[in-house]
Amino acid sequence: MTPKNNLLIGIIIALLVVASYNIGANPIEFVEGLPNLAIIVDEMTEVEPSLFITAFWSMFETIQMAFIGTLIGITISLPLSMFAARNLYSKYVYVPIRAILAAIRTFPSILWAILFVIMVGLGPFAGVLAIIMYTVGFVAKLQYEAIETIDSDPMDAVKSIGVSKWQLIRYVVLPESAPHLLSQILYMFEYNVRQTSILGLVGAGGIGFYIINYIKFFEYGKAVVFMLVVLFVVLVIDWVSVKIRDKYIVKSQHGIEVTTQSHP
Amino acid sequence: MELLQITNSPSFPLISTKKIIQMNNVYTSYDSKNYALKEISLSIDRGTIYVIVGQSGSGKSTLLKLMNGMMTPSKGTVKIDYQTPDMNNKKFKLMMHKIGYIPQSLGLIKNITVLENTLIGALPRLGKIQSLFKIFPEEEIIEAKKILKQVGLEGKEYRKIYMLSGGERRRVAIARALMQKPTLLLADEIVSELDSVTAREIMNLIVDAQKTMNLTAIMVHHDMQLALEYANRVAVIKEGEKILEIGVEGDKIVDFQTGNLTSDEIMEMYSVDT
Numbered sequence: 001m002t003p004k005n006n007l008l009i010g011i012i013i014a015l016l017v018v019a020s021y022n023i024g025a026n027p028i029e030f031v032e033g034l035p036n037l038a039i040i041v042d043e044m045t046e047v048e049p050s051l052f053i054t055a056f057w058s059m060f061e062t063i064q065m066a067f068i069g070t071l072i073g074i075t076i077s078l079p080l081s082m083f084a085a086r087n088l089y090s091k092y093v094y095v096p097i098r099a100i101l102a103a104i105r106t107f108p109s110i111l112w113a114i115l116f117v118i119m120v121g122l123g124p125f126a127g128v129l130a131i132i133m134y135t136v137g138f139v140a141k142l143q144y145e146a147i148e149t150i151d152s153d154p155m156d157a158v159k160s161i162g163v164s165k166w167q168l169i170r171y172v173v174l175p176e177s178a179p180h181l182l183s184q185i186l187y188m189f190e191y192n193v194r195q196t197s198i199l200g201l202v203g204a205g206g207i208g209f210y211i212i213n214y215i216k217f218f219e220y221g222k223a224v225v226f227m228l229v230v231l232f233v234v235l236v237i238d239w240v241s242v243k244i245r246d247k248y249i250v251k252s253q254h255g256i257e258v259t260t261q262s263h264p
Numbered sequence: 265m266e267l268l269q270i271t272n273s274p275s276f277p278l279i280s281t282k283k284i285i286q287m288n289n290v291y292t293s294y295d296s297k298n299y300a301l302k303e304i305s306l307s308i309d310r311g312t313i314y315v316i317v318g319q320s321g322s323g324k325s326t327l328l329k330l331m332n333g334m335m336t337p338s339k340g341t342v343k344i345d346y347q348t349p350d351m352n353n354k355k356f357k358l359m360m361h362k363i364g365y366i367p368q369s370l371g372l373i374k375n376i377t378v379l380e381n382t383l384i385g386a387l388p389r390l391g392k393i394q395s396l397f398k399i400f401p402e403e404e405i406i407e408a409k410k411i412l413k414q415v416g417l418e419g420k421e422y423r424k425i426y427m428l429s430g431g432e433r434r435r436v437a438i439a440r441a442l443m444q445k446p447t448l449l450l451a452d453e454i455v456s457e458l459d460s461v462t463a464r465e466i467m468n469l470i471v472d473a474q475k476t477m478n479l480t481a482i483m484v485h486h487d488m489q490l491a492l493e494y495a496n497r498v499a500v501i502k503e504g505e506k507i508l509e510i511g512v513e514g515d516k517i518v519d520f521q522t523g524n525l526t527s528d529e530i531m532e533m534y535s536v537d538t
Contacts, residue, residue: 151369160363162363163387167395170395
């Protein structure tokens with residue numbers, strides 16, 4: 001440990017204390033509040049199994065919203081990510097595109113949902129629009145970063161044939177970045193399912209609408225049914241995406257390893 | 265090869281009206297102070313095999329990139345088939361279609377098949393809609409399969425690149441270049457890291473293609489022995505400068521040009537490179 005490091009750690013701790021004081025963080029309140037948690041947990045054990053069917057139907061709606069949002073969002077973000085990649089277009093193209101994407105990302109999806117509820121009214125459609133915006137901002141960024149890390153050799157080799165930019169994108173950029181894209185689609189879908197569960201809080205449809213209403217009326221036993229369904233579905237999606245990742249992405253990573261071998 | 269026959273007197277000045285590459289006093293630099301290449305002048309005859317030999321970092325890969333227009337010199341002139349390289353010039357772009365370039369790492373696309381990688385060489389002949397939807401005309405697919413057979417990859421057309429060995433990958437890279445129906449083939453260290461049997465198989469493939477398609481093959485190697493065995497002319501690059509150029513016919517050295525090197529220095533260099 002150098003004195004410089006000690007000083008740095010000291011500064012970070014001081015900032016933590018000052019910030020905690022400023023926001024009124026009080027550990028005593030936390031400890032005193034624990035019995036309240038016990039009451040909620042106790043009420044949650046009074047599960048109402050009859051609601052499971054409603055819960056699964058509303059979860060199905062949530063999944064459909066997430067599916068549409070992810071698919072349309074990725075479709076829009078794909079061309080945008082090409083225009084935002086520094087190794088494909090000049091700064092006159094990528095700088096404005098990146099600025100737009102950064103602006104889209106500044107709003108969390110719940111703010112987009114509020115905006116779209118005002119625009120198109122309560123219901124799942126507003127939620128879908130919010131998911132699309134969030135997906136575009138996020139996936140386009142991840143994807144242009146993936147494009148920029150593509151090995152420059154296949155690009156140079158194909159560019160030297162004198163092909164057009166669109167041919168370069170179609171035959172080098174897309175296949176080379178495909179494993180990243182697949183990984184992002186899976187992650188985004190999973191993330192969007194969780195997100196869409198929340199969007200109901202502002203009236204944008206899905207399972208969150210039920211959860212927030214039951215919590216508002218202190219019916220924790222009913223709310224927990226919906227929460228369990230969210231937990232179950234997210235775990236299933238996670239498990240499926242791990243399988244898909246193993247099948248398609250790990251294999252191509254393995255391919256990259258083999259490239260470095262000098263001979264058979 | 266009896267290298268001791270070498271004398272310091274240049275004997276056969278080559279006369280050719282058909283030059284594919286002409287470089288005059290070329291310098292390239294990555295920054296304003298350090299030159300990767302210095303004072304390079306050379307001319308390469310159409311329909312020959314020209315090998316550039318040098319150790320790693322000598323600037324030989326840079327030299328190759330000047331020959332397909334991927335790099336431009338900071339000083340001096342480069343002419344490819346009497347044209348100044350300019351990637352924005354339509355006429356030069358047409359010429360690029362006919363230059364097969366194989367970078368050291370081969371530049372293959374790992375997630376697609378051998379056949380698809382080969383068909384990339386046919387892209388300049390494909391229309392916009394066809395290339396967007398990957399619709400290759402039947403005759404191009406037949407041609408690609410024919411070339412793959414020629415390079416010894418018959419039956420492996422539908423394998424993905426990551427399933428292939430090092431030697432097989434080089435064959436795919438050659439097939440892609442040949443698919444361009446090239447007049448000029450540039451290969452950067454294509455046999456490095458291969459065992460000598462595979463290396464010679466790969467070299468023979470290039471020599472066969474050079475003969476049957478009457479193309480010019482320009483290759484970069486670090487193995488002097490292999491260069492002398494296959495090339496019509498060999499240039500040696502050291503620290504960005506051309507220090508030696510040898511013309512070879514069969515196992516005879518027919519032309520020999522050096523800077524101010526003594527024969528001892530040449531021999532020393534030869535032993536280092538082998």
